[in-house]
Amino acid sequence: MHDPHIILILTTLLGAVGLWLMLPRGTHRGRSVGIILTAVALGAGASQLPYLGDWLTESIFGVLAAVTVVSAAATIAFRNPVYCAIWFGLTLLGTAGLFLFAGAQFLAVATIVVYAGAILVTFLFVLMLAQPEGKAAYDRVSWEALLSAVLGMVFVGVLSMAIVGVFTAPREAKERPVAPPAAKELAENVLVPQHVAALGTELFGKHLIAVEVAGALLLAALVGAAVIVAQGKMEEKNERNAQQKRD
């Protein structure tokens, strides 16, 4: 069973079945089996990861990755939308930790500021105002559970095969491979002490137009929101005036 092909295909299959069993399908049957299958798939996939060099790095990465993946699975498996949102928050924290682990400080904090600090809080507001208990059954069941689980796992499987290099590496790799040291470009672009300054030079030098276009798009959305609110108020006022005239 040392062939990475077979292990990765097995991971994909087990993961797909496990995820399908875990998703809210309107019945509780097979959930624990699904959790066990997904855990086995996770372990099998993790066994194929390259060794990172020393036990401290390895264990920090392991904990962060496990938190991210497990909470991501929990995000789609829970029935109560508020819990889903909280698990998603944990996924974001795990992702930010992985970014920090890789030396991308700015991406790590930006993930928390943008996703956890702004977008998810807005989600929570909406979810809390909508009563989860009062919803119909078909609202609390995931649609096309089998299709989405299989598609998601196939995507994960293909990506990890590409990353681990199964398609190109020789098949009789018996020992666990060791991760290569950080590439030269990585050390020059990401791990510089003046991290944010380097990032800013890159963003506002090479990608200036893209940044400006994104900014203009966001501004347009903001103005649009303000216009919609103002229109609603105008209509209300007109209706009230018409009402008064009729009276």
Place this chain on the structure above:
Amino acid sequence: MLLPLTLEALLKIALLIAGLMTAAAYFVLLERWIAAWVQDRLGPNRVGVPLTKIRLFGLGQPIADGVKFLFKAEFTPGHVDKFIYFLAPMSIFAAAILVFAVIPFGSALPPNIFPASWGVGEPIQLVAAPGIDVGMIYVFAVGSIAVYGVVLGGWASNNKYSFLGGLRSGAQLISYELPLGLGILGVVLASGSLRLETIISQQAQSGAWNCFLQPLGFLVFAVASFAEAGRLPFDLPEAEQELVGGYHTEYSGIKLMMYLVAEFLHMITASFLIAILFLGGWHFWGLTDGGGPDGNTVTWVVAVLRIIVLLAKVMAMILFFMVVRWSWPRFRYDQLMDIGWKVMIPWGLANLIAVAVWVEYGDRIAHSLGLPPLLCMGLCGFVILLLGWYVATKADPTLNDNRPRRRLISPDRHVEKIEV
């Protein structure tokens, strides 16, 4: 190499947590003393050394309070969502402590004050995680997690008052994050770094604190940090008359204590940030000179002086927070939102634009006027402050005038108001 670094970090973390917890406990006592002083009472002065009759000016009170909180009945109401009910106070408490990873509490300790056998070769930076290049955004990111504690606590309590309180405070915290960020941006733009240590050392080098150079930014940041810390006049979360106890109505015992301690930690964080960003950090003219701005060649006298100066500034800010609490009435909800969105954000933008113009053209402007650049920038800053104040009060006269609105606005708008 790894072990001494880990030990150093763990020591700093232990120092920070012990210091912060003690400080939070004793700030409660200080707050009660100041309340007593403002209201012409004596305040807590009885509890001293346990099991004796020594009173010690009431210094034992925080210990008694803490013990009381720990041993109180840990009551969980039957109608709450258990998991989130437990999670909410923990998340707000953890976020409040996490911020201190990048906040410096001094400049650096010289290596020669330690025994030679310890092998300390380099000056020890007095911050738990030195060299984080995104320090300022990190503070902002972790601060934005505090919203979860409030919103989730209110929702999990399954109680209308808690929920309304939670939503209201959530909206307040999110709204005031914008002026807070704008206040920070001005400083970051002027100093060209997000690292708190660099921001301090730049102010120390020029000797001109940012509160003199960007008074409008200082005002915006100070007001926004009052709102973020949930202190009066922005303590809508716990408007007793309207919402019982706001989002922590249903909490008791140690979970309530976590909320209250987190609130005090927010105030301490805000004081540290104001002192570091705008009041020069550990710098004081004539006292902390020598040793270089980054603390590489510092002597131990200067190192200790720098810690004392920084903590004195923080203490002064906290005293200001506490006196303000007993000086202003609470804002109404619409007033709170009006001040945030219609006054603070435009002021923050004006300050940001002024700083951007100054960074680009400042030297040329100062040269053509024949004034020293820093003096010129300070003057411009105060002109912008007065201009901002004038425009804001012209646009909405109720900001600085307590007469009823109908006497302040023009007659035709008055008629329209009645129609609506």
